[in-house]
Amino acid sequence: xxxRENARVPGFWGTIKNKEELAARLQLDNDTKNKELLKKGYQxxxxxxxxxxxxxxxxxxxxxxKYVLVRDRFGxxxxxxxxxxxxxxxxxxxxxxxxxxxxxxxxxxxxxxxLYLSFSYLPGNETFFKGIYKVMPxxxxxxxxxxxxxxxxxxPHMRPDENLTFAEHANRLQAVLEEVLADSCGIERADPEAxxxxxxxxxxxxxxxxxxxxxxxxSSGVDSSLMGLKLKVSDTYTADYENENFSEAALAESMSRTxxxxxxxxxxxxxxxxxxxxxxxxxxxxxxxxxSAEVLYLMGQMIARDYDSCFSGEGIDELFYGYYYGDVIxxxxxxxxxxxxxxxxxxxxxxxxxxxxxxxPGGRDKMELCxxxxxxxxxxxxxxxxxxxxLLLWFEGNILRNVDRIGRGHGLTMVTPYxxxxxxxxxxxxxxxxxxxxxxxxxxxxxxDSAWLDKDVAMRAKKGFPVPIRLWIRRPDFEAEIKRxxxxxxxxxxxxxxxxxxxxxxxxxxxxxxxxxxQIWNIYCFIIWYEGAFLN
Numbered sequence: 001x002x003x004r005e006n007a008r009v010p011g012f013w014g015t016i017k018n019k020e021e022l023a024a025r026l027q028l029d030n031d032t033k034n035k036e037l038l039k040k041g042y043q044x045x046x047x048x049x050x051x052x053x054x055x056x057x058x059x060x061x062x063x064x065x066k067y068v069l070v071r072d073r074f075g076x077x078x079x080x081x082x083x084x085x086x087x088x089x090x091x092x093x094x095x096x097x098x099x100x101x102x103x104x105x106x107x108x109x110x111x112x113x114x115l116y117l118s119f120s121y122l123p124g125n126e127t128f129f130k131g132i133y134k135v136m137p138x139x140x141x142x143x144x145x146x147x148x149x150x151x152x153x154x155x156p157h158m159r160p161d162e163n164l165t166f167a168e169h170a171n172r173l174q175a176v177l178e179e180v181l182a183d184s185c186g187i188e189r190a191d192p193e194a195x196x197x198x199x200x201x202x203x204x205x206x207x208x209x210x211x212x213x214x215x216x217x218x219s220s221g222v223d224s225s226l227m228g229l230k231l232k233v234s235d236t237y238t239a240d241y242e243n244e245n246f247s248e249a250a251l252a253e254s255m256s257r258t259x260x261x262x263x264x265x266x267x268x269x270x271x272x273x274x275x276x277x278x279x280x281x282x283x284x285x286x287x288x289x290x291x292s293a294e295v296l297y298l299m300g301q302m303i304a305r306d307y308d309s310c311f312s313g314e315g316i317d318e319l320f321y322g323y324y325y326g327d328v329i330x331x332x333x334x335x336x337x338x339x340x341x342x343x344x345x346x347x348x349x350x351x352x353x354x355x356x357x358x359x360x361p362g363g364r365d366k367m368e369l370c371x372x373x374x375x376x377x378x379x380x381x382x383x384x385x386x387x388x389x390x391l392l393l394w395f396e397g398n399i400l401r402n403v404d405r406i407g408r409g410h411g412l413t414m415v416t417p418y419x420x421x422x423x424x425x426x427x428x429x430x431x432x433x434x435x436x437x438x439x440x441x442x443x444x445x446x447x448x449d450s451a452w453l454d455k456d457v458a459m460r461a462k463k464g465f466p467v468p469i470r471l472w473i474r475r476p477d478f479e480a481e482i483k484r485x486x487x488x489x490x491x492x493x494x495x496x497x498x499x500x501x502x503x504x505x506x507x508x509x510x511x512x513x514x515x516x517x518x519q520i521w522n523i524y525c526f527i528i529w530y531e532g533a534f535l536n
Contacts, residue, residue, distance in 0.1 A: 289522030
């Protein structure tokens, strides 16, 4: 206890949802500042305090010579650190803020490039910047005398309750959803106490009648539809494309009318999309081949003209089996995805394919990043293994990072109501067969939502935030730019340029090829990111 009495909180970014509960437990006033509450909690309970926080945050505590770095269970808020040769610790919510100190030399980690090509993003706690690391969600990083000790304060154990029926699980989930969304009606803001935050203190959007106005991203899916309805948002925003096969705008507009909100179509054309790739990669700080990142960037830009905060529905797909795992469902019990070296939904290039294009193949073993997910699902069905891979790797490493970083870049707080400890606990207790089958995803969640949404909305098949990038990269303007990148000096540093160009040419000639666009776009995004991060 003696050491903890000297603790202070030099860094905190995010929100605490159960502040009143924690304040009562610690015998503090409800209006106690967040940093004071966190300091008191750590002084009284030490590391045991962190698992009691229901919130989305990055937190740094200084306990004499020891730094304690913690992120929330999901990884919704970023936190990076660097340990200097003299043992000094640097920390920030962005990689750029650490680099700006001038104490860490900007150097590229080429040994991680293979991982990026495998996953289509960079998972885990390492970054492409030598000496800069990421605190992983649900973990405590204790740094003292230059040494880093890492331990979990929360472990996402799947404990399916087979004693409850499907209807009972759905009813329980319905009750928790009601509670969580009711708590979210008071829109969350960036914490004005947050040290180092690039967001200014936010002001309310007030309508002519004096009511508070709120905004939400809205697709045609059940997640954002329920969120918009229950939170009674004022304005909804949907990505729209000329190609109707990719647009969700018509269905979203219909839902928006049901909500009673003003609907806005964010019309995204190939020209504006291609033009913002560099800006998107720069804001993300790490490259991604996720084609929805640029869409989110352009939508955020539009929303930020009128709002400083916006609701977004991330989390339900990852918690309640929202992706089509058809081949995985059919795998026989007793077979592990580890046997086929599965790394999750986004696995992109095989080891042979990487050796074909990389000048220096090898580097980190992709399966090392998956060890924890497989350990946590040992003996479980392959579908459970896939869900855990996506939850621990893809969700934090790509989806939540995109939302957090792009929102910050536009001065927009992206509020994610579904990222709540209560929902996570329920999700981990629902048997996989109650969540997904060959016909429908998120079964229990959809059943719970049917209390509020029409059946055609609650049971509507997932469209998946589609982007026409596989068609756009066949356009002359995309072709010219991608070929420039593939023949560039940057490409020549890491890749066999002639192989990249050959893959692209083959794709252009084969109109039935619906796969290789992912590899082409992933490599292109890396090149654009590298040019911006290390050459400009």
